[in-house]
Amino acid sequence: MTVKLGIIGYGGMGEWHHRNTTGIKDLKILAAYDIDAERVALAKKNALELKRDSEFTGFDSLSSILKDNRLNTVLVATPNDTHKDLCLAAIHAGKNVICEKPATLSVQELDEIIAAAKEKKVLFTVHQNRRWDQDYQKVKKSIEQGYLGKVFSIDTKLHGGGGIIHGWRAQKEHGGGMILDWGVHIIDQILDMIPNKIKTVYCQTLSILNPGVDDFFKLLITFEGGVVAQVEVGTFCLRGSFRTWHTCGDKGGLTLTLDYQGLSGGITRVRQFNNKWESKIIETYAGPTRTFAPLSPDQVEELSLPEVNPNWNEFYENVDVAIAGKSELIIKPYQVRRVIKVMDACFKSSETGAAVIFDE
Amino acid sequence: MTVKLGIIGYGGMGEWHHRNTTGIKDLKILAAYDIDAERVALAKKNALELKRDSEFTGFDSLSSILKDNRLNTVLVATPNDTHKDLCLAAIHAGKNVICEKPATLSVQELDEIIAAAKEKKVLFTVHQNRRWDQDYQKVKKSIEQGYLGKVFSIDTKLHGGGGIIHGWRAQKEHGGGMILDWGVHIIDQILDMIPNKIKTVYCQTLSILNPGVDDFFKLLITFEGGVVAQVEVGTFCLRGSFRTWHTCGDKGGLTLTLDYQGLSGGITRVRQFNNKWESKIIETYAGPTRTFAPLSPDQVEELSLPEVNPNWNEFYENVDVAIAGKSELIIKPYQVRRVIKVMDACFKSSETGAAVIFDE
Numbered sequence: 172m173t174v175k176l177g178i179i180g181y182g183g184m185g186e187w188h189h190r191n192t193t194g195i196k197d198l199k200i201l202a203a204y205d206i207d208a209e210r211v212a213l214a215k216k217n218a219l220e221l222k223r224d225s226e227f228t229g230f231d232s233l234s235s236i237l238k239d240n241r242l243n244t245v246l247v248a249t250p251n252d253t254h255k256d257l258c259l260a261a262i263h264a265g266k267n268v269i270c271e272k273p274a275t276l277s278v279q280e281l282d283e284i285i286a287a288a289k290e291k292k293v294l295f296t297v298h299q300n301r302r303w304d305q306d307y308q309k310v311k312k313s314i315e316q317g318y319l320g321k322v323f324s325i326d327t328k329l330h331g332g333g334g335i336i337h338g339w340r341a342q343k344e345h346g347g348g349m350i351l352d353w354g355v356h357i358i359d360q361i362l363d364m365i366p367n368k369i370k371t372v373y374c375q376t377l378s379i380l381n382p383g384v385d386d387f388f389k390l391l392i393t394f395e396g397g398v399v400a401q402v403e404v405g406t407f408c409l410r411g412s413f414r415t416w417h418t419c420g421d422k423g424g425l426t427l428t429l430d431y432q433g434l435s436g437g438i439t440r441v442r443q444f445n446n447k448w449e450s451k452i453i454e455t456y457a458g459p460t461r462t463f464a465p466l467s468p469d470q471v472e473e474l475s476l477p478e479v480n481p482n483w484n485e486f487y488e489n490v491d492v493a494i495a496g497k498s499e500l501i502i503k504p505y506q507v508r509r510v511i512k513v514m515d516a517c518f519k520s521s522e523t524g525a526a527v528i529f530d531e
Numbered sequence: 532m533t534v535k536l537g538i539i540g541y542g543g544m545g546e547w548h549h550r551n552t553t554g555i556k557d558l559k560i561l562a563a564y565d566i567d568a569e570r571v572a573l574a575k576k577n578a579l580e581l582k583r584d585s586e587f588t589g590f591d592s593l594s595s596i597l598k599d600n601r602l603n604t605v606l607v608a609t610p611n612d613t614h615k616d617l618c619l620a621a622i623h624a625g626k627n628v629i630c631e632k633p634a635t636l637s638v639q640e641l642d643e644i645i646a647a648a649k650e651k652k653v654l655f656t657v658h659q660n661r662r663w664d665q666d667y668q669k670v671k672k673s674i675e676q677g678y679l680g681k682v683f684s685i686d687t688k689l690h691g692g693g694g695i696i697h698g699w700r701a702q703k704e705h706g707g708g709m710i711l712d713w714g715v716h717i718i719d720q721i722l723d724m725i726p727n728k729i730k731t732v733y734c735q736t737l738s739i740l741n742p743g744v745d746d747f748f749k750l751l752i753t754f755e756g757g758v759v760a761q762v763e764v765g766t767f768c769l770r771g772s773f774r775t776w777h778t779c780g781d782k783g784g785l786t787l788t789l790d791y792q793g794l795s796g797g798i799t800r801v802r803q804f805n806n807k808w809e810s811k812i813i814e815t816y817a818g819p820t821r822t823f824a825p826l827s828p829d830q831v832e833e834l835s836l837p838e839v840n841p842n843w844n845e846f847y848e849n850v851d852v853a854i855a856g857k858s859e860l861i862i863k864p865y866q867v868r869r870v871i872k873v874m875d876a877c878f879k880s881s882e883t884g885a886a887v888i889f890d891e
Contacts, residue, residue, distance in 0.1 A: 183812050183821065184812075187812055187819060301818075304818060306817075323737055323739055323747065324737075324747065324749070324763075324765065324768070326763065329823070330823075331820075331822060331823035331824070332784075332799070332801070332825070332826045332831070333804070333805045333822060333823065333824060333825075333826060334801070334804050334805065335804055335805045335822075336822050337821050337822060340822065352822070370884060371884045373733045373751065373886060375751065375753050375759050377683055377684075377757050377759065378757075379683055379781055380781065380804070387683065387684065387779075389684070389751060389759055389761055391733065391735065391749060391751060393735050393884065397737050397738075399735050399737065399749055401749055401761075401763070403684075403686065403761070405684065405779060406822055406823070407779065407781070407784075407801075408684070408777070408779045408784055409779070409783055409784030409799040409800075409801065409831065410777070410784040410785065410786040410797070410798075410799045411777060411784065411786070413815075413817040413823060414817060417768070417770070417771060419747075419765060419767065419768045419769070421739055421740065421767070423769050424692075424767075424768055424769030424770040424771065425770065426770040426771070429816070429817050430816070430817065431815045431816055431817060431825050432816060433816055434816070437770070438770075439692070439769040439770045440769075441692070441694070441767075441769065444693070444694050444695055444740070445693045445694065445695045452543050452544075452547055455773075455791045456789070456790070456791055456792060456793055456794070457666075457773040457774060457789050457790065457791060458661075458664060459547060460691075461543065461697050462691060462693060462695075462696050462697060462700065462712070462766055463689070463690075463691035463693065463766070463773060464691070464693060465692070465693075465791050466692045466693060471692070471769065524730060524731045524753065524886055524888060525731075525885065525886050525888075526733060526884055526885050526886050528884060528885075
């Protein structure tokens with residue numbers, strides 16, 4: 172089978188899909204529609220330049236792209252507040268739908284889409300592309316391989332120094348802000364790693380340099396079984412690395428730092444715990460300590476982060492086989508729903524100052 | 532004037548005070564009492580070895596040390612659950628009281644002590660010695676000097692790899708666990724830096740390797756005016772540095788890492804924000820990004836962390852002049868009360884999963 176795709180919304184991400192999928196065999200990008208005629212012209216120019224899909228058509232209306240019978244699938248890559256209506260229109264036109272993240276601005280909106288897709292027997296998935304990030308896959312594999320023992324804490328941060336959020340992402344009415352832009356990725360990653368039921372969601376958002384939207388947030392998710400995940404995202408946290416992970420289990424710990432130049436980190440496992448009363452307080456550069464005294468080198472074992480080879484092409488390859496009914500979707504609607512439910516809770520928690528109690 | 536001190540409880544910290552105060556002019560340590568006769572013998576041996584205070588007396592009962600009229604002050608350095616009764620006994624005997632941290636296990640207990648000290652017109656203070664830590668003072672000075680602009684986020688972590696908590700600090704009934712052992716310091720540092728009123732306290736404690744007590748916790752304190760402070764303490768977070776700080780303001784950011792070998796970090800201030808729409812998504816090692824694209828070197832200014840010269844002797848020197856009525860206490864009872872109120876809220880929050888709303 173082949174995914175025969177039309178792109179709705181040829182902005183930054185619409186163009187990105189067009190330009191970054193040339194190596195995928197079972198994907199043809201046959202059409203694009205944008206409300207801005209210049210963007211449609213750019214799509215046609217790119218199609219020529221990329222020497223692919225010579226039958227590429229630029230459309231000037233939603234109804235015309237949805238009537239294109241060559242297309243079995245559309246990608247919705249428009250501002251967040253328009254996703255719901257566009258997804259529903261595409262589903263009603265009988266198309267499978269890939270939606271950019273976040274799929275919708277509320278669980279209610281998503282449920283309408285899921286119900287419509289079910290009724291029309293079409294496939295609905297969301298481009299949660301950060302599942303293929305190398306940093307995330309290394310952390311996930313470390314947990315799965317049991318290197319850390321029983322994991323109790325995940326801490327991950329995303330920092331940028333630029334401050335300014337670009338375009339409609341800085342506008343609340345279009346679904347802007349960092350919870351919806353990046354929180355959606357990070358929450359998805361965490362829920363994909365930790366199978367436990369969610370107990371509580373506590374979040375504080377701030378608006379530092381971009382009035383009206385959250386450009387900084389701290390989020391704590393507690394899970395059943397004593398697992399705590401913590402997320403911090405800031406568009407103006409100078410001196411932070413792009414992305415960091417610090418994950419602790421009862422057998423060891425992992426750190427990972429990802430910046431613009433590369434990725435570093437490792438795993439430290441314990442061979443032997445301290446198990447006797449240390450009668451003397453130890454003086455260190457960091458002050459007197461007993462509980463926090465350093466372990467001796469022979470008590471620990473150092474491991475490299477595991478090798479992973481994520482290939483983002485898998486996203487479209489999976490859509491292709493899922494359309495053919497030969498595989499489950501990787502990004503499943505119920506997973507998307509759970510992420511959006513957590514994001515809903517983030518906004519509610521930040522507004523009220525209260526933790527949102529989950530009942531899963 | 533001179534602080535004429537008797538030590539009640541000659542364990543790790545009692546001995547530490549004895550051995551670490553030889554350079555303080557206006558302090559005489561004249562006596563010690565411990566329920567363990569061997570510890571009293573050690574105190575006498577140390578007094579000789581340290582060649583100080585030749586008139587040193589080891590006592591075998593609380594009533595006898597409190598009757599020693601040479602003493603104007605006692606240090607209570609016993610397990611946490613005994614502080615209240617011992618402080619009250621010392622106050623009723625007319626002594627000024629220095630109590631090891633945490634002063635008490637609840638605000639109610641502390642209020643009894645504060646009321647008694649007021650009635651007996653004696654001084655009461657708490658050994659919050661981490662106010663003199665170099666890392667903390669560098670962060671505080673950076674904020675005070677305005678290097679970061681308006682601070683909106685403080686993140687600080689304390690990690691150890693040993694896992695095991697020693698002695699009574701691993702026993703709940705003696706006031707063990709990390710909130711009371713180290714939380715008390717870190718909360719004190721944060722409240723001393725951020726003058727704003729507290730809005731909410733949210734905390735999750737875990738018990739990983741030390742049954743019955745919190746040996747890991749995550750804490751979020753929100754303040755009026757949009758400031759969020761986050762604390763993480765773990766006795767078994769391998770691969771963490773001893774202590775880290777990441778503080779963000781609207782003009783710049785600070786990082787500081789303190790480990791057993793030394794201290795590093797710096798301040799990055801912004802000269803010029805990005806202020807235009809970047810039409811292209813930038814591909815970095817960390818993936819495609821626009822909002823999180825790196826700043827160019829000419830947009831930022833790098834500063835060293837400010838010089839500080841904390842001298843812990845100041846703690847006793849301050850007690851001395853405060854007894855003489857010539858100065859305020861550095862560690863004020865109302866500050867201690869606020870820290871204990873936050874710790875109370877930590878336990879309540881962790882138990883219920885709810886944020887505790889403050890009304891200050």
